Every structure is written in structure tokens, then in C-alpha cells.
Amino acid sequence: MATASAPFPRPIGTRQRFSALLAATALGVYLLLIIGATTSITNAASACSTWPTCHAPVDPLSQTELAIAWGHRIAAVLVGALVAVTAVTALLGDVSSRVRWTILVGAVLYVVQVGVGAVTAISGPAAIAPGLHLGLGLVIFAAIVLALAWDLELATGTANDSMDAPEPLEADATGAEAGSARSLPSGGLARARLTAFAYFKMMKPRLMWLLCLVAAAGMALAAGPALDRYTIVATLGGGVLAIGASGTFNHVLERDVDRKMSRTADRPLATDLVPVRNALAFGGLLTVVSLGMFLTINRLAAALGLAAIIFYSVVYTLMLKPNTVQNTVIGGAAGALPALIGWAAVTNEIGLPGLALAGVIFLWTPAHFYNLALAYQDDYARGGFPMMPVVRGETETRKHIIYYIAATLVGTVALAWITDLGALYAATVAIFGGIFLWAAIVLHFEQTETAAFRAFHASNAFLGAVLVVILVEALVFTGSIV
Known part of the structure; x- marks a missing residue:
């Protein structure tokens, strides 16, 4: 990855401090959104019908809801102070005009949101317009993140850093080109072991754990404590085989391109370890068995x-x-479909929570994969794939990572709002979302393969943690598998 020179006049220390302030503000607004969604889900707002302070409720059972309501209001004060500091810094500091005005718009909307929150607390959620308070919060969050992405682009990017065509892969020390046919071991057992591993590798097993978690989360949201073991086994079994079939067909169709790329040159079909007809038959068998398992649940x-x-x-x-x-x-969309499969396996329909979970996966995918595209951009260019860093450059790619992280975080708020996910979910997405966003910000300043892989792993940790906590809240806190 090339290290770009920054055209923006601020010194690097000043840029980092202002970017850190913007990032902290974005995370603060996001945390407030999560707390607000939790307040709405638990109906904690009904425990406090005064503003700006809360009177102690008569019913002792509402003490928990009162604590949540107080937490929401205290967080609003702290985040409001952070928004104000950011707005003043942008107004008086050396920032671009679009960054400054976007932050100021967010600050003005924050004041409006406080007023809407006060009316909602006193007169009820239907006093103005249902969902207006949360909607304003989402707009404010979007404004702050846009300002952050634009500021990072100006501070660390270059006007045009799309790459030229890289050199083709060189021959190895023996003179063999990458992706050339591999010699098989002479022993029968060794050959069988190598062949079996080749078929297993074609199934892309590294994708399975996360996609199975997605399907499991979809099932847990749909069934809760009523989720039965057979549905789990049949859905995840069919899902694993479907992933294996998809991966196998992908290996067949990309075998020629795989030979041109260092990260894929040793794949079984690129090295002629597995014949194409055998791979097609294997993929077809996986497809048939996968569909058979799914059909035992529903069509x-x-x-x-x-x-x-x-x-x-x-x-x-x-x-x-x-x-x-x-x-x-x-x-x-390919990664989002397991969420719908999990939901449909339980309900035999496509419901709003399943769509919301699929939306989170859909939005997360670019924020996740663009980091890998940055790390392997030479390979993708060599293979002729028009990935974002190859076509539009590293600066544009890093900016879009911020965009899609923000969209993903908004999606997790929407998921919380339409389901009964609670405080553990809120804390998890806030912590791991912050780590993911911070890794993407660091990537702007470091601009190395190490930083790209760090952000890539942070994205995996974020989604994995979110899916696990959905399972925990739906199956452990609500009930157990029957």
C-alpha cells in the first residue's frame, strides 16, 4: 500500500487530534442512539414523565426503568457537550468548509432533538411524531460520520492514487510458474490425504463459521426459547453444504484467474490437483444434499x-x-441471505427482523471486504478485478469504509429498535463498533497492509460479537433450546 502525502495544511498531530475528537463525537452519538433504542424497547421512558430531571417512581418495580431513563439523559448531556466542543473547534479551527458546515448542522439538529426528547418525555411518544426522536439521532450520527470521512480524506489522502497494472507473477526458484500443475506424492495414503484436503479447501471452510452464525442468529431471533435442535442441525447442515457448493463453483469459474494471483495460485483447480469435471460433480452433489436438508424444514x-x-x-x-x-x-446480498434462511427455517416466511439482520450483514460486507481489497490490491489488479482500490484508489476506498461502517452501525440500531434485544446487545455493539471504527480511522494515517488487516480483523470481531450476543440474548436470557 502506498503512503500518500497529505495536501491539507494542518500538522499531523493537529489532524490526528481533530480526527480523534470527531471520532469520539461520532461514537458518543452512536452510544446515545443505542441507549435510546434500549430505553424505547424496555419502555423505560414511561418511568420518567418529567423533564429535565426524573422524579422517583411510586412503583418500586420501575426502579430499573428509571435507571435506564436517567442513563439516557446523563448520556445526552455528556454527548451534547462533546458535540458542542466539536462544533466550536470546527468553527474556529482550520477545517474545510463542508466539514465545518456539516458539523454545525449536526449540532443544530442536536439542539432540536433535545427539544423533541423533552416533549416526548412529558407528553408521550405520540405527542409529535412516533420515531422522530430516534430519526433525528440517526441524521445527527450520519452528519458527524460524514464530516469525519471527509476530514480524513483531506487530511491523509491524495487526489488520484489508483494503481497501474502490476507485474505478472514471477516463477519460483525451480522455474515453475505460480499456479502450474502440482506433482502428487507417490504414496497412496499421502495422495488420498492431499486430495481430500483439496476438496475440503474448495468448499471455502473459512467462510462457514461466520455465515453459520448469521443463520443461527436469524433462527434465534425468530424462535427465541422455542428453537428446536432439529431445526438448528438441518439449517446449519444445509447451510454448510450450500457454502461448500458455492465455493466449489467459484473455484471452477475462477481457476484461470486464480493462477495469476499470488493468494489464490495454489488453489486445487489452479494447480490442476482436482479435474474440473470432478469439481463440478462435487459441487452438484453438495447442492443436491443441501437442498434436501433444507426441504426437510420447508420449501x-x-x-x-x-x-x-x-x-x-x-x-x-x-x-x-x-x-x-x-x-x-x-x-x-450473498452473505445476507443466511439471515433470511435462518428466519425462514423457523417461520416459513420472510419477516422484518430477519430483513433487518440481513441489512446489517449487507451493509457490513463492504466495510469488511474493502480492507482485504486494500491489502491485496496488487493481486486483484493482476487478476483483472475492478476492486475499489484498483479503480478509484486507496483514499476513496478508505473513505467508503467509514461510510459503510456508519451505515452498519445505523443498521444495528434499527435491529435493536424492532426486536427485543437489550442492554447486553447495546453494550456489545457500542464497544466492538467503536473498535471497528477506530481501526478504520487508524488505517487512514498508517496506510499499511498491517493496518488494513487490523481493520479487517476488527470487522470480523465486530460482526462475530454482535451475532453471538444476539444468540445469548435470544436463547439464554429469554429461554433455552428445546
Whole structure:
């Protein structure tokens, strides 16, 4: 990754301090959104019908709700102070005009939001417009994050850092080109072990744990304590096989391109370790068995499973990935489908919570994968894939990572608002969301492969933690698997 010189006049220390202030403000507003959603879910606002302070409730059972309401108001004061400091710093400091005005708009809207919150507390949520208070919070958060992304772009980016075509892969020390046919061991057991591992590798097992977590979270949201073991086994079993089928077809279709890229040159079909006809038969077998397992649950789950295989294998691999810079964005639908499969496996329909969870995965995918695209941009350019860093440059890619992190965080708020996820979920997404956002901010200043991989792993940790806490809240706090 190239280290870009910054065209912005502020010294690096000043840039970092202002970016840190903006990041802290964005995280503060996000935390306030999560607390506000929790307050709405638990109906804690009804325990405090006065403003700005809360009177002690008569019913002792409402003490917990009162504590949540007080926490919301104290957080609003602290975050309001942070927004005010950021606005004053932007007004008096050396920042760009669009960053300054965006922050000021957010600050003005924050004052309006306080007024809406006061009326809502005194007169009830329907006094003005249902959801207006939360909606304003989302707009404020979006404004602060936009200002952050633009400030980081100006502070650390260059006007055009898209890359030229890289050199092709060189031959290794033996003179063999990368991706050339691999010689098989002479022993029968060693050959069988190598072949078995090749088929396992074609299934892309590293994708399975996260996508299975997505499906499991969808099931947990749909069923809660009524989730039964057979549904879990059949859905996750069918999902693992569907992922394996998709990965196998992807290996077949990209075998020629894989030979050009260092990270994929040793794949089984790129090295002719597995014949194409055998791989196609293996992928077809996985597809049939996967659909058979889904059909033991219901037809909708099977249809969604087939759609996931077709979308990843054909739409993403053949149509999107080699032809459009938006391949990762649109391709996020492949990772989002397991959420709908999990929900449909329980309910035999597509419901709003399942769609909300799928939306979180869809928005998370670019914020996650763009880090990998930055780390492997030479490889993707060598393979001819129009990934964001290759076509539009590193600066634009880093900015879009911030955009999609913000969109993902908004999606987690929406998920909390339409489900009964509570305080543990709120704390988890706030902590791991902050780590994810901070890793992306550090990436702007370090601009190294190490920083890109750090942000990539932070994205995995964020989504993994969110999915696990959904399982815990739905199955442990609410009930248990039957």
C-alpha cells in the first residue's frame, strides 16, 4: 500500500487530534442512539414523565426503568457537550468548509432533538411524531460520520492514487510458474490425504463459521426459547453444504484467474490437483444434499438456499466481480441471505427482523471486504478485478469504509429498535463498533497492509460479537433450546 502525502495544511498531530475528537463525537452519538433504542424497547421512558430531571417512581418495580431513563439523559448531556466542543473547534479551527458546515448542522439538529426528547418525555411518544426522536439521532450520527470521512480524506489522502497494472507473477526458484500443475506424492495414503484436503479447501471452510452464525442468529431471533435442535442441525447442515457448493463453483469459474494471483495460485483447480469435471460433480452433489436438508424444514428455506448458491456462483462470480467496482457492495446480498434462511427455517416466511439482520450483514460486507481489497490490491489488479482500490484508489476506498461502517452501525440500531434485544446487545455493539471504527480511522494515517488487516480483523470481531450476543440474548436470557 502506498503512503500518500497529505495536501491539507494542518500538522499531523493537529489532524490526528481533530480526527480523534470527531471520532469520539461520532461514537458518543452512536452510544446515545443505542441507549435510546434500549430505553424505547424496555419502555423505560414511561418511568420518567418529567423533564429535565426524573422524579422517583411510586412503583418500586420501575426502579430499573428509571435507571435506564436517567442513563439516557446523563448520556445526552455528556454527548451534547462533546458535540458542542466539536462544533466550536470546527468553527474556529482550520477545517474545510463542508466539514465545518456539516458539523454545525449536526449540532443544530442536536439542539432540536433535545427539544423533541423533552416533549416526548412529558407528553408521550405520540405527542409529535412516533420515531422522530430516534430519526433525528440517526441524521445527527450520519452528519458527524460524514464530516469525519471527509476530514480524513483531506487530511491523509491524495487526489488520484489508483494503481497501474502490476507485474505478472514471477516463477519460483525451480522455474515453475505460480499456479502450474502440482506433482502428487507417490504414496497412496499421502495422495488420498492431499486430495481430500483439496476438496475440503474448495468448499471455502473459512467462510462457514461466520455465515453459520448469521443463520443461527436469524433462527434465534425468530424462535427465541422455542428453537428446536432439529431445526438448528438441518439449517446449519444445509447451510454448510450450500457454502461448500458455492465455493466449489467459484473455484471452477475462477481457476484461470486464480493462477495469476499470488493468494489464490495454489488453489486445487489452479494447480490442476482436482479435474474440473470432478469439481463440478462435487459441487452438484453438495447442492443436491443441501437442498434436501433444507426441504426437510420447508420449501422457502430451500428456495433461499438455492438462491444463495446461484447468486454467489453465477451473479457475483461471473457478472459482478469481473465487471463492476460495486461488486463487493451488491455481492453483500450473498452473505445476507443466511439471515433470511435462518428466519425462514423457523417461520416459513420472510419477516422484518430477519430483513433487518440481513441489512446489517449487507451493509457490513463492504466495510469488511474493502480492507482485504486494500491489502491485496496488487493481486486483484493482476487478476483483472475492478476492486475499489484498483479503480478509484486507496483514499476513496478508505473513505467508503467509514461510510459503510456508519451505515452498519445505523443498521444495528434499527435491529435493536424492532426486536427485543437489550442492554447486553447495546453494550456489545457500542464497544466492538467503536473498535471497528477506530481501526478504520487508524488505517487512514498508517496506510499499511498491517493496518488494513487490523481493520479487517476488527470487522470480523465486530460482526462475530454482535451475532453471538444476539444468540445469548435470544436463547439464554429469554429461554433455552428445546
